[in-house]
Structures are given as C-alpha cells and as structure tokens.
Amino acid sequence: MQDLGISVLFRGVNFQRLLLGLWVTLRIALITIGISIVLGLLFGIVMMSRSRAARSVCRVWLEIVRFMPQLVLLYLVYFGFARLFGWNLDGEASAVLVFSFWGTAEMGDLFRGALTSIPRHQRESAAALGLTRAQINRYILLPQTVRRLLPQVINLSTRIIKTTALVKMINVTEVLKVGQQIIGQFYREPSAAFWVYAAVFLLYFLICWPISLLAGSLERRYHE
Amino acid sequence: MDWEFIGSHIPDYAAGAWVTLRFGLCGVGCAMALGLICCLLRYFRVPVLKGAARGYIELARNTPLLVQLFFLYAGLPRVGIRLSAEACAVIGLTFLGGAYMAEAFRSGLESVEKSQREAGECLGLTRWQNIRYILLPQALATAVPALFANVIFLIKETSMFSVLAMMDLMNVADTLRTSGGRTVEVLFMLAAAYLALLLPVSLLANLAERRLRYAGFGNQRSV
Numbered sequence: 001m002q003d004l005g006i007s008v009l010f011r012g013v014n015f016q017r018l019l020l021g022l023w024v025t026l027r028i029a030l031i032t033i034g035i036s037i038v039l040g041l042l043f044g045i046v047m048m049s050r051s052r053a054a055r056s057v058c059r060v061w062l063e064i065v066r067f068m069p070q071l072v073l074l075y076l077v078y079f080g081f082a083r084l085f086g087w088n089l090d091g092e093a094s095a096v097l098v099f100s101f102w103g104t105a106e107m108g109d110l111f112r113g114a115l116t117s118i119p120r121h122q123r124e125s126a127a128a129l130g131l132t133r134a135q136i137n138r139y140i141l142l143p144q145t146v147r148r149l150l151p152q153v154i155n156l157s158t159r160i161i162k163t164t165a166l167v168k169m170i171n172v173t174e175v176l177k178v179g180q181q182i183i184g185q186f187y188r189e190p191s192a193a194f195w196v197y198a199a200v201f202l203l204y205f206l207i208c209w210p211i212s213l214l215a216g217s218l219e220r221r222y223h224e
Numbered sequence: 225m226d227w228e229f230i231g232s233h234i235p236d237y238a239a240g241a242w243v244t245l246r247f248g249l250c251g252v253g254c255a256m257a258l259g260l261i262c263c264l265l266r267y268f269r270v271p272v273l274k275g276a277a278r279g280y281i282e283l284a285r286n287t288p289l290l291v292q293l294f295f296l297y298a299g300l301p302r303v304g305i306r307l308s309a310e311a312c313a314v315i316g317l318t319f320l321g322g323a324y325m326a327e328a329f330r331s332g333l334e335s336v337e338k339s340q341r342e343a344g345e346c347l348g349l350t351r352w353q354n355i356r357y358i359l360l361p362q363a364l365a366t367a368v369p370a371l372f373a374n375v376i377f378l379i380k381e382t383s384m385f386s387v388l389a390m391m392d393l394m395n396v397a398d399t400l401r402t403s404g405g406r407t408v409e410v411l412f413m414l415a416a417a418y419l420a421l422l423l424p425v426s427l428l429a430n431l432a433e434r435r436l437r438y439a440g441f442g443n444q445r446s447v
Contacts, residue, residue: 005302067376067380067422068380069380069381069383069394070380070383071383071384071394072411072414072415075401075411075414076411076415079407080407080411082407084408162287165288165291166290168290169290169387176290176291183298190302191303193299193301193302194300194302196299198295198299200295201291201295204286204287204291205286205287208285208287209286212282212285212286
C-alpha cells in the first residue's frame, strides 16, 4: 500500500506543483530578508542613537515582536487592518509586512549587538596608529562586525524561511496548501497524506539545512 | 472598542490561555529533558548515539513546527499511527524544542573551561558526579538567557496548536472572529492574552539572569 502512496508525489505535475508552492514561500522569505537587512541596519543605528525617545520606540518595537507569536501578528494585519483602516491587503502582502516588521527588529538587535561588542580600544588603538576615520571603519571595525554578524544573520534567515510556512493560515496557496490540494485530489490513496506531508517536511529541510551548515561553518571559522 | 464584548469573553480567553500554558509548559519541560540528554550525548561523544543526536537536532531545527504538526496529525494516521491532538501537540513541541534546548545547553557547556572537567576527574569524581556538581552548575548559569529565550519562543509557537483543533488562545480567537464579526476586539484580546502569558516569563528570565550572572568560575565573565 505504501509504495502506492509515494507514487502520488510523482503523478502528473504534482511534484512541480509542490515546488511552485515552495517557491511562493521562498519568494516571501527572500523579500522579507532583503527588507529586514536594510531596515535592520537603520534600526540598529537608531537603537544606539543618543535620543532617548528613539531608543524607547525601538525597545518597544523589539519587545512587541518578541512577545507576539508571528501568527497573531499575521492575523492582526490580515484580518485586523481591513477592519481598522479599510486596508484589504492580500495574504502575501500581509506576510511580507508582518515578517519584515519582525525581521527588522531582530536584525537591528543583531547589528546593535555586533557593533557594541567590539571593544572600544580597537578604535582607539587604530586612531593612535594614525588611521583616518574611514580607514578605521573599513579595516578595523567593519571586518570584525561582519565576522560576528554573518553567522547570526544567516541563522535568522533560516528562521524567517521556516516561519513563512505560517502564510498557509492566511489563505496563501503555498507548499502546505498545495500538498493538501493534492491529498484531496487523491483521496483514494490512503497513504497519500503521509507521503505528501513527509515530502513537504523534507523540502523545508533541504532548503534550510545547507544554510544552517553554512552558518555553522562560518561561526567555527571566525571563532578561531 | 466594545468593552462589554471584551468583558463577557474574558472567561473564553482564560480557558484558551490555560490550554496554551498547560501544553506549552508540558512541551517545554520535555524539550529541556530531551535537549539536555542530546547535549550530554554529544559532549561525552557517546558512540552512535552522538550521531543520532546530531541528526535529530539538524532535522528539528531546520523544519517548521507547522509542517511537523501536520505530519504528526494528518500524515501518520494514514500509515496506522494514530495520536490524539494533545499528544501531537506535546510531541511536536518537544521535537522542535529539544533541538533548540540542546544547542543552548551546548553553548553553556562549551563555555566551561576544559580544566574544570579534568580537575574533577583528577579528584576522582565519577562521570555522573562530574556532570552533576562541576559541569552543569556552571554551564546552566551561562545558558540561562538562551534557555529562557527558548521558553518564550516555544510558548509563542504553541499558537500553531490551533491546526490540531485544540481550543488554545489562537483557536478561541479565531472561532470568536468568524462567528461574531468583532474582529478588532477579538484580536486585541488575543494580543493582550499572549502579553499576559509571556510578560511574567520574561521578568523571571531577567531575574534569573541577574541572580546567576556571577556564578561562573572565577568571575571571569563579568569583565
């Protein structure tokens, strides 16, 4: 029976459909990661600014995304904004908005952490050696920041990719939803559901695992 | 904002919060135990099992909980393994959380100087005594922030239990939203409920972090 079930995956264009569904989540994730890195850099800079008010806004923003499950935020935007402001965002737009809101704060905190973790004497010794400000940034601070930052940013990116699985809950037809459509179509195959969900599980793993391995190896290399 | 509506539905949310909390804490507890076991298997390089632990950690950390839950709840019954929604919830959360907890414990253990372990062995402590009295106390102190971050993360992840048809906070809110049309109030209460659940955890985390900050050997970390 089970070897019949697995064939559902490869019947017709089923597998291509799953991959297309996966692409929908990946697209959302990639856009989100791009926005989060750019805005996160700004966020990190604002978090270190002298203005107490600006810092508090960032603090509250960060606490909100830390406390609220992403699913709740998705519901707030997808269902709530339509009621509150009359914005009828579609699922994908809501997802990008919510995940960027979350990603920006998390990235910003990583940037802040990396920048403040560099001891002050690094800048001071460089200045004592007669390096210009630009040279200090380029040769002393930037390389050290990037080393600390890169593994963490990559790890956060895999978290963002995994979190995009949630968009199924706001009616985006992504890989899980496509999988359920296939299961519905092949309801005669009793074990179809098992194989389809196993395939989705594996697809996510195959996307995220290499990225995690990369982060791990970078971390080890920079640690030495 | 319709305060009367909000007042009249507080009991529903309280019931939902209880489900979220109960199964969340259950999962968190099991995840910590599983994480500690996996971490020790790897730390002491137990043959075969250390590989299994590594494989499990990679698998659990690189897949979304939502997919894991669907697999457990809707996939497994088709090959003859039937689990109740509650069992799926706890197993799913433990599976995901165990890997994150293992990593938190590992970073704690790695921060303990190797000389500590060797000194313990020289003093004639058995392996278990070494773990219990030398390694774990120091490792835990370092791992506390990461462990609490994981607790908060896992309790947030319980919002996905609604796909298992469990009446957790998320599902309570979703049911009210689709039946009443008071979307704004319903979602406001949902956000407030999660805040009420997680704020104490976060305060506890801050407290624990402050109390344990100087527990490291020789106070090296405070510099």
